[in-house]
Amino acid sequence: MLQPSEYTFHGKSNPATPNSNLNNQNKNVGTPIEQATIGRTLVIKGELSAAEALYIDGRIEGKISMPDHRVTIGRNGSVQANINAREVVVMGKVNGNIECTDRVDIRSEGSVIGDVSTIRISVEDGAVLKGGIEVRSAERKQHDKPQNQAKSMDMPKAPEAPKPSSEVPKAIAAVAGA
Numbered sequence: 001m002l003q004p005s006e007y008t009f010h011g012k013s014n015p016a017t018p019n020s021n022l023n024n025q026n027k028n029v030g031t032p033i034e035q036a037t038i039g040r041t042l043v044i045k046g047e048l049s050a051a052e053a054l055y056i057d058g059r060i061e062g063k064i065s066m067p068d069h070r071v072t073i074g075r076n077g078s079v080q081a082n083i084n085a086r087e088v089v090v091m092g093k094v095n096g097n098i099e100c101t102d103r104v105d106i107r108s109e110g111s112v113i114g115d116v117s118t119i120r121i122s123v124e125d126g127a128v129l130k131g132g133i134e135v136r137s138a139e140r141k142q143h144d145k146p147q148n149q150a151k152s153m154d155m156p157k158a159p160e161a162p163k164p165s166s167e168v169p170k171a172i173a174a175v176a177g178a
Contacts, residue, residue, distance in 0.1 A: 034052040034053065035052060035053040035054065035055055036050055036052055036053070036054050036055070037054075037055045037057070038054070038055070038056045038057060038058040038060065038077075039057055039058055040057050040058055040076050041058065042058035042059070043058060043059045043060075043061075044058070044059070044060050044061070044062070045060075045061045045062055046061075046062045046063075047062050047063045047064075047065065048060065048062070048063070048064045048065070048066075048081075049064075049065045049066060050066055050069065051068070051069070052069060053066075053069045053070040053071070053072070054066060054069065054070070054071045054072070055072045055074060056071070056072065056073050056074060056077040056079060056092070057074035057075075057076045057077050057092075058076070058077065058078075059077075059078045059079075059080075060077075060078075060079045060080070060081050061080045061081060062080075062081050063081050063082050063084075064079070064081050064082070064083045064084065064085070065084045065085075066084070066085045066086070067084055067085060067086060067101060068086055069085060069086055069087075070085065070086060070087040070088070070089065071083055071085040071087070071088050071089075072088075072089040072091070073088075073089070073090045073091060073092040073093070073094055073110070074091055074092055075091045075092055075109060076092060077091070077092030077093070078092055078093045079092070079093065079094045079095065079096065080095045080096060081094075081096045082096045082097045082098075082099070082114075083096060083097070083098045083099065084099045084100075085098075085099075085100060085101075086100065086101050086102045087100060087102045087103050087104075087105075088100055088103075088104045088105070089105045089107065090104070090105070090106045090107060090110035090111070090112055090127075091107045091109055091110050092109075092110065092111075093110075093111045094110075094111065094112045094113070094114065095113045095114060096113075096114045097114045097115045097116070097117075097131075098112065098114065098115070098116045098117070098118070099117050099118075100116075100117065100118035100119070101118075101119065102118070102119055102120065103118055103119065103120035103121065103122065104116055104118045104120070104121045104122070105121075105122045106121075106122065106123045106124065106127040106129055107124050107127060108124040108125055108126035108127055109126065109127075110124075110127045110128070111127070111128040111129075112127075112128065112129050112130070112131065113128075113130045113131060114130075114131045115131045115132040115133070115134070116129070116131060116132070116133050116134070117133075117134040117136065118134075118135060118136070119135065119136050119137070119138045120135070121133065121135060
């Protein structure tokens with residue numbers, strides 16, 4: 001362990017400076033985001049999956065699967081792969097299909113050649129997008145099932161009022177059996 005007298009700052013010994021700088025940095029910086037980075041010179045061929053965000057500045061060929069995280073293709077990034085992620089930000093080049101559970105953001109210098117399926121999409125001026133776009137509605141998918149179930153349960157109840165009281169248990173039994 002280093003002793004306070006061993007810290008130097010521009011050639012001068014200052015035991016308080018390192019600790020105060022670290023404390024100031026910790027106060028100014030929020031919780032660190034876990035993110036893997038693929039550098040400019042790195043080329044990967046195959047299937048990628050991870051439990052953290054991914055920043056690609058190199059070249060990927062194959063498949064990228066990170067359904068709960070963000071994938072960012074940097075300005076130098078080149079991806080020839082299908083991407084499955086929560087969020088995709090494209091500043092480089094993507095040649096492949098993109099499947100997102102949240103949003104796709106194609107920046108002005110970005111290029112996507114392939115189909116995009118997402119809930120939200122943003123394409124800046126100057127971006128290139130060649131392929132099909134499917135924008136899904138998250139609300140509709142969540143609410144379809146409960147509405148359909150409610151309608152099927154309401155239908156037997158409507159005829160109950162005019163029927164004699166002896167047939168009401170039959171209608172309830174029919175709904176319970178279905």
